[in-house]
Amino acid sequence: MANIYGYCRCSTNETRQDITRQERELKALGVTNNKYIYKEYESGTKVNRVELQRLLDSVSEGDTIVATEVSRITRSTKQLCEIIEIAKNKHLKLILGSFVVDCTKELDPMTEGMLKMMGVFSELERNMISQRVKSGVANARSKGKIVGRPSLTINNVPQKVKDMYDLYKSGSISKTDYAKMCSVSRPTLDKYLKIILEG
Structure with a gap:
């Protein structure tokens, strides 16, 4: 029996709520089983994506892959062409939003050409966004603005973290307890400890 698989993707800098919206849309497009939805938090330009590869390895003849749009599957025209070839070899159906392949x-040449054109536009959009960001950063730097997160100093370390440092250093409390007592995450505490040690 043929299965319907869903694939949703967010770049790591997007919110997880966006994945939830995609999941709802995938269900509206026919994905009925949650275990057949593959979720990825990676850039669409990244070629080696674990969940996408798992999905492509899982599907068999007659199955359907659903995504909300072409750019969720990939923003690389080359990779899109490879996915089309996999779909043709495995006799799959691709549903990308309102576009059905x-x-x-036998795949209609016009449909294949349209899909590849959508891939080209998706990649072009990504490249234009990237170029605008780089241009904006360069412009800001030329005006002397600091771009990115400001570097942390000892003044940024919360007083409670400083006050309890001796307890941690003496081994009276573990790093996990230290983080909990100061209401910070372990990675944040590590950053603070690095600043304290350097200070």
Whole structure:
């Protein structure tokens, strides 16, 4: 029996709520089983994505892969062409939003061409966004503005972290307890400890 698989993706700098919205849309497009939804938090330009590869390895002849749009599957035209070839070889159906590519039978050349054009525009959009960001950063730097997160100093370390440092240093409390008592995450505490040691 053929299965319907869903794939949703967010870049790591996007919110997880966006994945939830995609999941709802995937269900509206026919994905009925949650275990068949593959979720990824990676850039669409990254070629080696673990969940996408797991999905492509899982599907078999007659299955359907659903995504809310072409750019969720990939923003790389080259990779999109590779996915089309996999779909043709495995006789899969691709549903990308309102665009349906049926490879369970011989793929219509016009449909394949349209899909590849959508891939080109998706990659172009990504490259234009990237170029605008780089241009904005360069412009800000040329005006003497500090770009990115400001570097932390000893003044940024909360007083409670400083006050309890001796307890941690003496081994009276573990790093996990130290973080909990100061209401910070372990990675944040590590940053603070690095600043304290350097100070």
